[in-house]
Amino acid sequence: MKWGIPMWKWFKRFIVLVIVLFFAMVALLIPDKIDSQDQLKNVPTQTSLVDLVQAGIGGTSLSSGSLSTEINLDSNQFRQVLKESIAESNDETLQNSTVELNDSYLTAKVPVSLGPIESTFSLDFTVSTNKEVILLDLAGAHLGRLPVPKSLVLPYLKKSIAQSSSGVRVVNNQIQLKLPEIGYEIEQATINNSKMKVKLNIPISLPTSW
Structure with a gap:
């Protein structure tokens, strides 16, 4: 059976359309790569949360038997604090991931492989707190540049976190990140202009008699 000229033209158009769609999909799935120096496995731990708290002691106020202070973290400092919190984890995917403070969100970037295509799973979270626990609520997600419901x-998050030994857990669709215990309570944490402001209460013991 021979194809007529119109049929052959439609076939060629179909092939061209498939090729265009393939390259368009590849372009959408491949975002900027995670900088190797930002991967958690390569983040230095020169600054701990204790160091940041001690640096902020100069701006404390005393009330109701506790010291109140604020510390400000940029993306690099938060990565160092996070690495300290998951120091015992050997999860390769987690160690190859990174986090950054992006406008008013905390963004986690996880490398994923889709056959021959290397892409990135980006997750945007809003942040709240409960004592020494950072609470993360998923606000949006993208695979490359494609939005994902x-x-x-x-x-996927629940399964991945359950299989890791990172000290992170999911409760009622909320991710809970327990920070190192150093005798403080997180009163508030907010992200604005790609900076995280954390307000801490540090209990103090005063002598009952002099």
Whole structure:
């Protein structure tokens, strides 16, 4: 059976369309690569949360038997604090990932392989606190530049976190990150202009008699 000229033209157009769609999909799936120096496995631990708190002691105020102070973290400092919190984890995916403070969100970037295509899973979280625990609520997700529904992402997160030994857990669709215990309580944490402001209460013991 021979194809007529119109049929052959439609076939060629179909092939061209498939090729265009393939390259368009590749372009959408491949975002900027994670900088190797920002991967958690390569982040130095020169600054701990204790160091940041001690540096902020100069701006403390005393009330109700505790010291209140604020510390400000940029993306690099937060990565160092996070690495300290997950120091015992050997999860390769986690160690190859990174986090950054992006406008008013905390963004986690996880490398993923889609056959021959290397892409990045980006997760945007809003931040709240409960004592020494950072609470993360998923605000949005992208695979490369393609938006992904939260309903598809949350089961993946729960499974991945359950299989890791990172000290991170999921409770009622909320990710809970327990920070190192240094005798403080996080009163508030907010992200604005790609900076995280953390307000801490540090209990103090005063003598009952002099």
